[in-house]
Amino acid sequence: MRRKLVIGNWKMNGNRAGNTALLSGIVAGLNDAVGKPCADCAVCVPAPYLAQCQAELEGTPVAWGAQDLSVHAAGAYTGEVSAQMLVDFGSTYVLCGHSERRAYHAESSELVAQKTVAALAAGLTPVVCVGETLAQREAGQTEAVICGQLQAVLDVLTVEQVAKLVLAYEPVWAIGTGKTATPEIAQAAHAFLRARLAQKDAAVAQGMQILYGGSMKPENAKELMAQPDIDGGLIGGAALKATDFLGIIQAV
Numbered sequence: 001m002r003r004k005l006v007i008g009n010w011k012m013n014g015n016r017a018g019n020t021a022l023l024s025g026i027v028a029g030l031n032d033a034v035g036k037p038c039a040d041c042a043v044c045v046p047a048p049y050l051a052q053c054q055a056e057l058e059g060t061p062v063a064w065g066a067q068d069l070s071v072h073a074a075g076a077y078t079g080e081v082s083a084q085m086l087v088d089f090g091s092t093y094v095l096c097g098h099s100e101r102r103a104y105h106a107e108s109s110e111l112v113a114q115k116t117v118a119a120l121a122a123g124l125t126p127v128v129c130v131g132e133t134l135a136q137r138e139a140g141q142t143e144a145v146i147c148g149q150l151q152a153v154l155d156v157l158t159v160e161q162v163a164k165l166v167l168a169y170e171p172v173w174a175i176g177t178g179k180t181a182t183p184e185i186a187q188a189a190h191a192f193l194r195a196r197l198a199q200k201d202a203a204v205a206q207g208m209q210i211l212y213g214g215s216m217k218p219e220n221a222k223e224l225m226a227q228p229d230i231d232g233g234l235i236g237g238a239a240l241k242a243t244d245f246l247g248i249i250q251a252v
């Protein structure tokens, strides 16, 4: 039985005072919940706030991490942040290949694969994001696109390394638009991804947490998470309000 995982991706949002209010709200909500939460949870924050997460989340049920990393270990790479720097601040997770990185920073699937390798080498858990645009879906290319994005990563990893990944399916047309994929559409994509993973290794495919991302909210989370191949959520907008984020965790 795969454990559910809910990750909040703050994107480029936050400030010190607001972060404290949000994080303490999440922690208080989890502590108030009756029994142990049935999902693991984490926040992926802008790199400058990793120290704040470490100071305010250590010892709580909320893990933290970053939204991107460099493929390089160190050196003359102005503006880049290495995997080891993320580890220095207690990060567990790092997003690799979020669609906004692919679209606005021209990240290729090959670069995403290299970032995944760098994250694993530092002991981080990469959350590899895949997803098609609306034009690609309408052209019937969804499976080819997400398969290509996944394959680029699988090509450079051993089975043991693949077992350490988290995968996120985020249809670009559902991100920040309020247009959530229906549970059936999301389930079909997740099942497809799991079948592709099974071609690498059946047991690893069965154990892989595949998160859904794209306008997930407390109101639609329950139905999405009830799908057999949806193992949690990668949450954008709704991760910026403690009650919404907790509502999604409670929907598990």
Ligand SMILES: O=C[C@H](O)COP(=O)(O)O
Residues within 6 Å of the ligand: 009, 098, 170, 174, 175, 176, 177, 178, 213, 214, 215, 216, 234, 235, 236, 237, 238
């Ligand atoms: O990483 C999170 C996704 O991009 C989803 O964002 P959203 O929940 O605002 O649609």
